[in-house]
Amino acid sequence: MVGSTSFVKALPLLAVSAFAGVNYPTIPSDLTTPFQQRLAVYGLNAVSVGWNTYEQLNQSCVLYGTSADGLSSRSCSTTSSTYATSRTWSNAVVLTGLTPATTYYYKIVSGNSSVEHFLSPRAPGDKTAFSMDVVIDLGVYGKDGFTTSSKKKDTIPVVEPELNHTTIGALARTVDDYEIVIHPGDFAYADDWYLKFSNILQGKEAYQAILEQFYDQLAPIAGRKLYMASPGNHEADCSEIPYLNELCPEGQKNFTDFMHRFEKTMPSPFASSSSNTTAQALAAKARSYANPPFWYSFEYGMAHIVMINTETDFPDAPDGTDGSANLDSGPFGKPNQQTDFLKADLASVDRTITPWVIVAGHRPWYSTGSGNGCDSCQAAFEDIFYQYGVDLGVFGHVHNSQRFAPVYNGTADANGMKDPKAPMYIVAGGPGNIEGLSSVGTKPDYTEFAYADDYSYAKISFVDEQNLQVDFYQSSTGDLLDSSTLYKSHATQFVQQ
Ligand SMILES: *[C@@H]1O[C@H](CO)[C@@H](O)[C@H](O)[C@H]1NC(C)=O
Ligand SMILES: *[C@@H]1O[C@H](CO)[C@@H](O)[C@H](O)[C@H]1NC(C)=O
Ligand SMILES: *[C@@H]1O[C@H](CO)[C@@H](O)[C@H](O)[C@H]1NC(C)=O
Ligand SMILES: *[C@@H]1O[C@H](CO)[C@@H](O)[C@H](O)[C@H]1NC(C)=O
Numbered sequence: 001m002v003g004s005t006s007f008v009k010a011l012p013l014l015a016v017s018a019f020a021g022v023n024y025p026t027i028p029s030d031l032t033t034p035f036q037q038r039l040a041v042y043g044l045n046a047v048s049v050g051w052n053t054y055e056q057l058n059q060s061c062v063l064y065g066t067s068a069d070g071l072s073s074r075s076c077s078t079t080s081s082t083y084a085t086s087r088t089w090s091n092a093v094v095l096t097g098l099t100p101a102t103t104y105y106y107k108i109v110s111g112n113s114s115v116e117h118f119l120s121p122r123a124p125g126d127k128t129a130f131s132m133d134v135v136i137d138l139g140v141y142g143k144d145g146f147t148t149s150s151k152k153k154d155t156i157p158v159v160e161p162e163l164n165h166t167t168i169g170a171l172a173r174t175v176d177d178y179e180i181v182i183h184p185g186d187f188a189y190a191d192d193w194y195l196k197f198s199n200i201l202q203g204k205e206a207y208q209a210i211l212e213q214f215y216d217q218l219a220p221i222a223g224r225k226l227y228m229a230s231p232g233n234h235e236a237d238c239s240e241i242p243y244l245n246e247l248c249p250e251g252q253k254n255f256t257d258f259m260h261r262f263e264k265t266m267p268s269p270f271a272s273s274s275s276n277t278t279a280q281a282l283a284a285k286a287r288s289y290a291n292p293p294f295w296y297s298f299e300y301g302m303a304h305i306v307m308i309n310t311e312t313d314f315p316d317a318p319d320g321t322d323g324s325a326n327l328d329s330g331p332f333g334k335p336n337q338q339t340d341f342l343k344a345d346l347a348s349v350d351r352t353i354t355p356w357v358i359v360a361g362h363r364p365w366y367s368t369g370s371g372n373g374c375d376s377c378q379a380a381f382e383d384i385f386y387q388y389g390v391d392l393g394v395f396g397h398v399h400n401s402q403r404f405a406p407v408y409n410g411t412a413d414a415n416g417m418k419d420p421k422a423p424m425y426i427v428a429g430g431p432g433n434i435e436g437l438s439s440v441g442t443k444p445d446y447t448e449f450a451y452a453d454d455y456s457y458a459k460i461s462f463v464d465e466q467n468l469q470v471d472f473y474q475s476s477t478g479d480l481l482d483s484s485t486l487y488k489s490h491a492t493q494f495v496q497q
């Protein structure tokens, strides 16, 4: 979502006298110091480690092992990339040969780094219960954003006392309650630098400063948990603010920072674990059509999770070169590449191995409030979801929490939560950012829950092969706001309906 246009129009007149330095983090004297750490599922028995440094690294390496004083394995790469307006370089290394569902210790090789740890991914087909947190539309906190004051545990980021960020604090406070996180779009809100008068003449610096702050704030979570990213409109915002076109820094356009940060750390679809040769061939096809970090899939225990791009790369995509959002971005693939990927990927899923299929993206087509649904997204994706029996669609973009009964083409499934054919949908856009919350507005009749009183986020629990629990929590208090359970018999091995 975007800020108020009338407010923006007043800026050029008011801004000049308010010039002040942007809040850049301090550059360390040891330039090999890792910042902005981020982990991700990278494949079967593989995890990527991404981080930024204030110099280019000739070689990036990570030591790892199953005890803190036995980091016997080492992975390296020569990946260290940047773009014109950035102060930092993105580095990425893939750790392979991991034993599934095991605690690993790792140390990014640097003169100034410490040993951290993570749980390696569960193997596809592991039927152990686990939870996955969902945050979308999560912005920086501090002087360039908004915030909260939770103080607990080693993982809690340092929060300036006058400020109030709740959701990163909640993820830290509950760090043992979930195994992975998905974040389908809208990171940092660095493109909202213009909302602070003092930034108006230094957009390039302000944009970078907010990104550096945000990813430092996220590192205690993303450096501990497998943290899966896909794009939202705020990864491409520039032309949305007509007055600022000329001022828009190069790195802000066309998903530039997002690509540098995540393209080497997000996975390609896994090879199929199914013994069915058709499924194996479809998974191979999906792998060839995937385009991480824009669209891809991964498997984790009972779940097959697909991340899609609701911004570009389908007809009338809102952020495309002729899109309604005027963001003039993409395309990142060939025509139909994303939808061909999605069809092949979903058709390949063997429900005896991964009974649960979740698809996550940024813009919803089911939402409360008027004008919040993305019609072109619905036209491109909804029938595919239905045809292949997607269990749950996860979206954000609208800054609040919403849950809908299973629904297809605007009609609630007659079976409700007991073995519906249609997907259930949620919006988890309430974690908090400088633009604040969106009011709930009008509710479609299949609405089950809608909340916009405080910042909130979602937790999806894979209870067993038939039961999926979806919970929403108030970030500041940890109070459970809504809980529901979707039952699916998952009796069909390859769903096509
Ligand atoms: C070491 O890293 C910390 C952040 O983790 C940083 O604050 C400090 O300045 C670094 N020290 C040196 C010598 O660069
Ligand atoms: C990287 O390699 C160049 C020469 O290829 C060298 O001058 C530079 O010092 C190296 N940097 C680091 C951090 O090792
Ligand atoms: C911070 O959050 C708490 C709890 O939600 C609230 O009571 C307090 O007013 C907030 N403080 C600021 C400065 O927004
Ligand atoms: C293999 O999977 C395809 C769908 O991908 C399905 O149509 C076919 O019936 C399966 N074959 C067997 C032997 O299960």
Ligand SMILES: *[C@@H]1O[C@H](CO)[C@@H](O)[C@H](O)[C@H]1NC(C)=O
Pocket: 254, 321, 328, 329, 330, 331, 332
């Ligand atoms: C955006 O980036 C992609 C990938 O680099 C490129 O193919 C595309 O042309 C760019 N789009 C615009 C509008 O610059």
Ligand SMILES: *[C@@H]1O[C@H](CO)[C@@H](O)[C@H](O)[C@H]1NC(C)=O
Pocket: 409, 410
């Ligand atoms: C979807 O619903 C519209 C009316 O809301 C109807 O005209 C159309 O035929 C429906 N499409 C399908 C595929 O059911």
